[in-house]
Amino acid sequence: xxxxxxxxxxxxxxxxxxxxxxxxxxxxxxxxxxxxxxxxxxxxxxxxxxxxxxxxxxxxxxxxxxxxxxxxxxxxxxxxxxxxxxxxxxxxxxxxxxxxxxxxxxxxxxxxxxxxxxxxxxxxxxxxxxxxxxxxxxxxxxxxxxxxxxxxxxxxxxxxxxxxxxxxxxxxxxxxxxxxxxxxxxxxxxxxxxxxxxxxxxxxxxxxxxxxxxxxxxxxxxxxxxxxxxxxxxxxxxxxxxxxxxxxxxxxxxxxxxxxxxxxxxxxxxxxxxxxxxxxxxxxxxxxxxxxxxxxxxxxxxxxxxxxxxx
Amino acid sequence: xxxxxxxxxxxxxxxxxxxxxxxxxxxxxxxxxxxxxxxxxxxxxxxxxxxxxxxxxxxxxxxxxxxxxxxxxxxxxxxxxxxxxxxxxxxxxxxxxxxxxxxxxxxxxxxxxxxxxxxxxxxxxxxxxxxxxxxxxxxxxxxxxxxxxxxxxxxxxxxxxxxxxxxxxxxxxxxxxxxxxxxxxxxxxxxxxxxxxxxxxxxxxxxxxxxxxxxxxxxxxxxxxxxxxxxxxxxxxxxxxxxxxxxxxxxxxxxxxxxxxxxxxxxxxxxxxxxxxxxxxxxxxxxxxxxxxxxxxxxxx
Numbered sequence: 001x002x003x004x005x006x007x008x009x010x011x012x013x014x015x016x017x018x019x020x021x022x023x024x025x026x027x028x029x030x031x032x033x034x035x036x037x038x039x040x041x042x043x044x045x046x047x048x049x050x051x052x053x054x055x056x057x058x059x060x061x062x063x064x065x066x067x068x069x070x071x072x073x074x075x076x077x078x079x080x081x082x083x084x085x086x087x088x089x090x091x092x093x094x095x096x097x098x099x100x101x102x103x104x105x106x107x108x109x110x111x112x113x114x115x116x117x118x119x120x121x122x123x124x125x126x127x128x129x130x131x132x133x134x135x136x137x138x139x140x141x142x143x144x145x146x147x148x149x150x151x152x153x154x155x156x157x158x159x160x161x162x163x164x165x166x167x168x169x170x171x172x173x174x175x176x177x178x179x180x181x182x183x184x185x186x187x188x189x190x191x192x193x194x195x196x197x198x199x200x201x202x203x204x205x206x207x208x209x210x211x212x213x214x215x216x217x218x219x220x221x222x223x224x225x226x227x228x229x230x231x232x233x234x235x236x237x238x239x240x241x242x243x244x245x246x247x248x249x250x251x252x253x254x255x256x257x258x259x260x261x262x263x264x265x266x267x268x269x270x271x272x273x274x275x276x277x278x279x280x281x282x283x284x285x286x287x288x289x290x291x292x293x294x295x296x297x298x299x300x301x302x303x304x305x306x307x308x309x310x311x
Numbered sequence: 312x313x314x315x316x317x318x319x320x321x322x323x324x325x326x327x328x329x330x331x332x333x334x335x336x337x338x339x340x341x342x343x344x345x346x347x348x349x350x351x352x353x354x355x356x357x358x359x360x361x362x363x364x365x366x367x368x369x370x371x372x373x374x375x376x377x378x379x380x381x382x383x384x385x386x387x388x389x390x391x392x393x394x395x396x397x398x399x400x401x402x403x404x405x406x407x408x409x410x411x412x413x414x415x416x417x418x419x420x421x422x423x424x425x426x427x428x429x430x431x432x433x434x435x436x437x438x439x440x441x442x443x444x445x446x447x448x449x450x451x452x453x454x455x456x457x458x459x460x461x462x463x464x465x466x467x468x469x470x471x472x473x474x475x476x477x478x479x480x481x482x483x484x485x486x487x488x489x490x491x492x493x494x495x496x497x498x499x500x501x502x503x504x505x506x507x508x509x510x511x512x513x514x515x516x517x518x519x520x521x522x523x524x525x526x527x528x529x530x531x532x533x534x535x536x537x538x539x540x541x542x543x544x545x546x547x548x549x550x551x552x553x554x555x556x557x558x559x560x561x562x563x564x565x566x567x568x569x570x571x572x573x574x575x576x577x578x579x580x581x582x583x584x585x586x587x588x589x590x591x592x593x594x595x596x597x598x599x600x601x602x603x604x605x606x607x608x609x610x611x612x
Contacts, residue, residue, distance in 0.1 A: 025515040026430040029430060030442075033423055033427050040452070044461075045452065051459055104344075112340060122348075124355070127591045131544070146374055150373055153376070188607060243455075248564075262455055269459070282455040285456070
């Protein structure tokens with residue numbers, strides 16, 4: 001409240017003109033951002049949507065061809081691989097990072113020494129870019145110089161670990177690296193959730209003689225259930241937008257085995273000059289995001305209303 | 312632990328069993344933590360060590376091995392002399408590009424976000440909540456949607472292949488995030504404070520400068536850290552809209568590691584990777600608390 005004193009000595013508004021300007025000020029300041037956001041969200045999306053319905057190839061042109069680009073997109077084998085990869089990656093990535101994240105959160109929650117240090121270690125991959133992570137892991141996966149070479153150096157000469165260079169398994173290399181990068185994030189959210197649970201609940205369960213395991217299973221985890229959903233939704237979002245990680249780790253290869261939708265869009269737009277179909281693929285990415293996010297945001301609003309109604 | 316206590320008659324034995332169990336659980340907890348910590352730290356350690364090792368030694372013993380040499384040459388080469396695609400200036404230019412892109416974009420988007428957040432929480436008007444929701448949609452739009460429109464706009468503004476074009480993109484893209492952060496923080500500042508100030512005759516700017524800004528440092532730090540790391544680490548726009556000497560460091564790193572000569576210069580590449588990772592890592596180490604706060608807030612809301 002000490003700030004209050006600072007403004008007691010303010011002079012009265014000088015003129016009606018200034019007063020009117022003053023009342024319009026919020027809108028004047030907010031205006032540019034509103035326009036920019038509107039253009040960014042609606043005009044850009046509409047624009048790309050229109051390009052996806054046009055016969056654009058090397059440059060955007062505006063001859064209307066209806067859904068032709070979408071038809072050829074879904075007929076394309078590479079696009080099919082891309083969205084299959086997306087499903088596979090999303091599933092393992094979300095389950096994997098949440099499982100590891102939850103385990104780490106529970107471990108740290110056991111009143112361990114040096115909590116801050118452990119957290120710092122598990123979270124640092126989030127500070128560095130996917131480019132850095134992908135590059136470094138591509139070296140570790142490299143059969144000649146990386147993990148395979150290390151284990152063979154120990155004497156196990158038939159050991160084989162060439163995930164990233166095998167077209168059938170390269171997607172798992174992407175998954176492992178993705179989980180490595182993202183588990184700390186899940187851990188941070190779960191830990192924040194565990195800490196926010198009412199301690200009286202835990203104490204009551206302890207008095208009843210419940211084991212630690214039972215307390216987690218019956219009390220703590222159900223209480224933080226909304227966090228599971230939030231983490232899953234955020235991770236799906238990341239998965240759908242996955243681009244940098246693959247670009248640095250496998251470049252979509254070997255062959256086209258680790259193509260992702262985002263890689264496909266980039267390739268069609270800027271390498272092959274098929275802008276129309278690239279735009280169609282970008283719109284499909286947006287559609288995938290909407291399928292996840294629209295129901296989720298409705299659910300969040302519904303829950304808030306319900307809580308507000310009770311409170 | 313609880314069932315051991317049930318055994319009342321053998322009090323002493325129960326106590327030792329409980330103690331042993333306690334020790335065992337502690338052992339498992341710390342054991343698992345150490346294993347995971349190793350998994351997380353080894354990649355970093357490998358890169359750090361290799362940036363000081365001799366290239367021949369890496370070729371002989373592999374990437375993951377204890378260093379038998381110590382040289383600083385790789386850092387110098389990565390910074391100023393290594394050749395990427397015909398120009399032999401190392402990463403320094405790209406590093407500066409990233410700074411020239413990240414600092415203004417972070418500063419502008421944070422400032423605009425603070426103003427927007429202030430208005431959307433303390434100067435609400437009819438429809439302001441709906442406008443806020445529309446701005447929020449910007450958080451979810453994938454970059455791929457905006458590639459073609461940006462290409463057109465940057466081309467017409469004469470900003471293609473320029474760091475300033477990237478600044479523009481990151482400011483516009485960042486506004487939704489910074490507004491969200493600041494608005495949600497300012498909502499918790501009591502409205503009475505603002506009302507009292509208005510009664511005393513303070514206007515829009517004065518309230519912002521004298522009341523809001525002095526209370527803002529936590530959220531401004533969170534926002535700056537979030538924007539800085541996000542923009543520094545961004546790759547898609549960098550690789551699409553710039554080339555060669557204009558590229559930010561992420562795009563240059565990919566170009567560097569892809570430039571496949573016969574011998575892979577892991578020493579130089581390791582140093583280059585660390586140069587690219589260092590600014591956000593340092594921010595993380597010194598502002599970790601705020602970094603995590605940004606993550607959880609950005610996620611939950």
